[in-house]
Amino acid sequence: xxxxxxxxxxxxxxxxxxxxxxxxxxxxxxxxxxxxxxxxxxxxxxxxxxxxxxxxxxxxxxxxxxxxxxxxxxxxxxxxxxxxxxxxxxxxxxxxxxxxxxxxxxxxxxxxxxxxxxxxxxxxxxxxxxxxxxxxxxxxxxxxxxxxxxxxxxxxxxxxxxxxxxxxxxxxxxxxxxxxxxxxxxxxxxxxxxxxxxxxxxxxxxxxxxxxxxxxxxxxxxxxxxxxxxxxxxxxxxxxxxxxxxxxxxxxxxxxxxxxxxxxxxxxxxxxxxxxxxxxxxxxxxxxxxxxxxxxxxxxxxxxxxxxxxxxxxxxxxxxxxxxxxxxxxxxxxxxxxxxxxxxxxxxxxxxxxxxxxxxxxxxxxxxxxxxxxxxxxxxxxx
Amino acid sequence: xxxxxxxxxxxxxxxxxxxxxxxxxxxxxxxxxxxxxxxxxxxxxxxxxxxxxxxxxxxxxxxxxxxxxxxxxxxxxxxxxxxxxxxxxxxxxxxxxxxxxxxxxxxxxxxxxxxxxxxxxxxxxxxxxxxxxxxx
Numbered sequence: 383x384x385x386x387x388x389x390x391x392x393x394x395x396x397x398x399x400x401x402x403x404x405x406x407x408x409x410x411x412x413x414x415x416x417x418x419x420x421x422x423x424x425x426x427x428x429x430x431x432x433x434x435x436x437x438x439x440x441x442x443x444x445x446x447x448x449x450x451x452x453x454x455x456x457x458x459x460x461x462x463x464x465x466x467x468x469x470x471x472x473x474x475x476x477x478x479x480x481x482x483x484x485x486x487x488x489x490x491x492x493x494x495x496x497x498x499x500x501x502x503x504x505x506x507x508x509x510x511x512x513x514x515x516x517x518x519x520x521x522x523x524x525x526x527x528x529x530x531x532x533x534x535x536x537x538x539x540x541x542x543x544x545x546x547x548x549x550x551x552x553x554x555x556x557x558x559x560x561x562x563x564x565x566x567x568x569x570x571x572x573x574x575x576x577x578x579x580x581x582x583x584x585x586x587x588x589x590x591x592x593x594x595x596x597x598x599x600x601x602x603x604x605x606x607x608x609x610x611x612x613x614x615x616x617x618x619x620x621x622x623x624x625x626x627x628x629x630x631x632x633x634x635x636x637x638x639x640x641x642x643x644x645x646x647x648x649x650x651x652x653x654x655x656x657x658x659x660x661x662x663x664x665x666x667x668x669x670x671x672x673x674x675x676x677x678x679x680x681x682x683x684x685x686x687x688x689x690x691x692x693x694x695x696x697x698x699x700x701x702x703x704x705x706x707x708x709x710x711x712x713x714x715x716x717x718x719x720x721x722x723x724x725x726x727x728x729x730x731x732x733x734x735x736x737x738x739x740x741x742x743x744x745x746x747x748x749x750x751x752x753x754x755x756x757x758x759x760x761x762x763x764x765x
Numbered sequence: 766x767x768x769x770x771x772x773x774x775x776x777x778x779x780x781x782x783x784x785x786x787x788x789x790x791x792x793x794x795x796x797x798x799x800x801x802x803x804x805x806x807x808x809x810x811x812x813x814x815x816x817x818x819x820x821x822x823x824x825x826x827x828x829x830x831x832x833x834x835x836x837x838x839x840x841x842x843x844x845x846x847x848x849x850x851x852x853x854x855x856x857x858x859x860x861x862x863x864x865x866x867x868x869x870x871x872x873x874x875x876x877x878x879x880x881x882x883x884x885x886x887x888x889x890x891x892x893x894x895x896x897x898x899x900x901x
Contacts, residue, residue, distance in 0.1 A: 433851070435892065486894075559855045560890040567858045644851055646892030654892075656851060705869065719858030722850045724872035 385422045386667045386747040389587075392426050394621055394737045401426040403730040403738045406674060410575040413675025423486050427738055427745065428674045430578040431595070431660040431730035434571050434722030435646055437557065438537035438608060439655045440476040440544075441493050441635050444529040445678030447471055452516035459492045459523075463495045466506065474534075477645075477655040488653030490645035493533070497597075497638045501562070515516060525636050533635040533643075537607040539659050541579030541627040542614075542681070545570045545699060545709070547716065548689030555650035556688050559721050564669040568685065571721040574678045574701035577730060578661040578756060579627050581674050583620050585612075587663055587677060589748025594631065595734050599725035600743070601633030610649055613757040619680040620673070623698065627752070631659065642730070660730040664745050678702040685711055768816040769801065770879055772842045772900060773828070774835035775809035782832050785813075787901055792825045793817065798884050810900050812839065812883045840878035846895040856896065859886035 395401040402425050406411070409428050412421055431564035446456070447470070457466040461481035464473040465527025480488040495502055501522040510517040525531055534603050546558035546569045554561040559569045574580070582588050592603040635643075644660030665671050678701035685697045699709045704718050737743035773784075795816035803809030815822055831834040852874050857865045864880035865887060867873070879898045887896045 406793055434853075544860065555889070560859045560886060562859060562861065566861065569855075569858050593778075644893065647894065648855075649889040656853070707867070717858075717861075720854035720867065720872075721858075723853045725852040727873065 384668050387426070387664075388666070389664050389745050389747045391526050392664050396738055396741055396744055399739075399741055401738060403427045403735045405728070405735055406430045406576045406663075407731070409597045409674045412676045413677065416675075417487065417669040418671040418675065419535050420427055421675060422665055422668050425665050425671070428581065428663045428665060428732040429660060429734040429738070430576060430581045430663055431658070431727040431734065432573045432577050432722060433642065433656055433658045433726035433730065434573070434574055435557070435648070435654040436535065436538045436657040437478050437654045439533070439535040439657055440474055441496075442530065442532045443473050443475060443715070445473070446527070446529050447472040448516060449518065451512035451513070452506065453508050453511060454519070457504070459502050459504055460495070461485070461490075461503070461505075462487070462489050462492050464489075478653050480653050485652060486647045488645070488647075490653050490655035493635065493638050493644040493655065494643055495601060496531060496638050497635060497643055498527060512754040514558055524615060527621070530707055531635040531762055533601075533631075533633050533638065534604065535610060535657065536632045537628045538631050538657055539578050539607070539629045539661075540572070540625050541577075542622055543571050543625045544684055544686040544703065546688040546717075547685055547696065547711065549696075550688045550689040554689045555648065556655065556687055557648055559653045559719070560649065560687055565711065565716050566718045568704070568718045569710075569721055570704045570718060571685070572701070572702075573722055573724050573727040574675055574681055574705060576724065576727050578663075579657060580621060580627070580676060582663050582670070583673060584615075585627060585752050586670065587666065587748070588629070588661060588749040591746055591749035592661065593744070593746040594662075595658070595730055595737075596631055596633040596638075596695075598639030600639035601631055601632055603629050603748075604632040605630040609699060610752065610755060611756060611758050612752075612755050613753060617680075617682050621674060621676065621681050622740070623682050624684045629659075637715060640724070651765045658726060658730050660734040660742070662745055667721070670759065675759055678705055683690060766816055767819045767822055768879070769813055769822065770812065770814045770839040770881065772814065772837050772839055772883070773829060773841055773862060774837075774900075775803060775811070777808055784829060784832055784834065785811075786827050787828065788815070792821055792828065794825045800884075821840055839881055839883070843878055843881060843883070844897045844899070845876050847874075847876070849893060849895055852891065853892065856887040856891045859884075859890045878886040880899045
């Protein structure tokens with residue numbers, strides 16, 4: 383009979399300091415020599431991680447009330463607009479929002495500054511109501527002066543992503559970095575065999591309520607992410623080819639670290655945020671062990687033309703080739719470069735491994751699993 | 766033999782002295798011009814690689830400076846804040862000269878100024894804006 387274990391059994395081992403925890407890279411290497419059955423017998427938990435630019439990120443802030451009180455409507459933080467169309471002193475600051483005309487500083491920088499403990503200039507205006515008479519405010523805030531500072535990222539941790547190339551004769555500046563003309567380079571952005579959702583491609587263990595490492599502290603999976611798509615074609619190893627599932631994540635940003643939340647600016651694209659995520663995956667059975675031993679050579683993705691504007695799929699490649707520094711497309715060799723930091727991701731996976739091994743981080747059974755979807759809606763223009 | 770890259774900065778009123786010619790002819794230095802930006806009446810820049818025995822290179826540098834032309838090793842003109850680097854690799858994407866490369870095993874960025882051709886693409890491509898160049 384094949385070996386199986388429950389999350390409760392794994393947690394018991396963690397509490398007793400007896401759990402065997404490895405990183406996804408270590409298990410991928412193990413998978414070359416050992417069968418899934420052997421891995422299942424030897425390993426309890428595998429830590430996965432990623433640290434890449436994730437635009438769909440931001441934070442809710444509650445500023446606290448003044449006397450007399452105010453229902454803040456138009457709000458800026460260091461001149462970056464925050465969304466105030468919710469209750470009185472609540473706001474959402476999105477990572478990609480920018481302070482015009484200085485569009486190299488944006489919401490991600492405000493978030494990073496707050497996490498770093500710096501003062502941030504809050505300015506707000508309102509029409510004034512009988513219950514909220516104040517109409518203007520200008521003051522400094524910092525993370526100890528505000529009430530909640532909750533990072534809520536609607537779409538993070540993409541399961542696989544496109545490789546970007548540029549077929550045109552012009553240099554292109556994109557969210558996939560700078561693309562040299564005439565297929566001068568190919569940029570990619572996942573941590574490959576270390577990436578969370580590539581290690582649990584069917585989302586058997588990652589669902590609503592899963593406890594994770596998020597931006598330097600403990601966070602949770604809140605929901606499936608936006609543009610969540612389980613309908614992508616799978617390769618022979620069960621890996622979706624191209625961007626597929628995503629996660630919506632939540633945590634207390636007051637406890638985050640600027641080591642794992644980093645504001646960034648992509649030339650002529652705008653502001654985004656590098657987000658550090660680590661997810662422990664339990665080795666429940668041989669099927670999970672087989673999934674977790676996936677290697678870069680077995681993970682494939684599409685090569686897309688980001689230069690021409692029509693995002694045509696030009697071919698496919700795998701992450702072993704991408705990490706080797708060179709891929710081949712229609713017989714032409716193209717130099718590759720990552721945008722997501724494997725170095726920082728490895729640090730997260732190692733950190734999480736240590737936390738679990740030493741009994742400080744327990745695994746969770748998802749409260750609910752994610753839906754199975756058939757594809758994404760496009761926006762049809764009806765007028 | 767030593768090969769090194771230098772950035773030469775010419776004052777607006779250049780002497781008219783044929784500096785590169787003299788470096789080759791008088792000092793027997795192998796000169797490879799990597800980038801040139803010289804216009805009459807403006808501060809000019811020349812990025813070049815010089816190859817010669819170390820002693821001769823030193824003499825060549827002294828000769829250049831005697832002509833009232835600034836001559837600095839390239840690594841003194843290009844600044845990379847490695848302490849703040851997250852090793853994402855975005856700069857290596859544009860560095861066709863191969864000065865910025867990602868280590869395959871280490872996943873770390875390494876910068877070899879001796880391969881830099883001062884194309885300046887890394888300045889715009891680093892998402893954290895960690896590169897700067899002292900060439901106006």
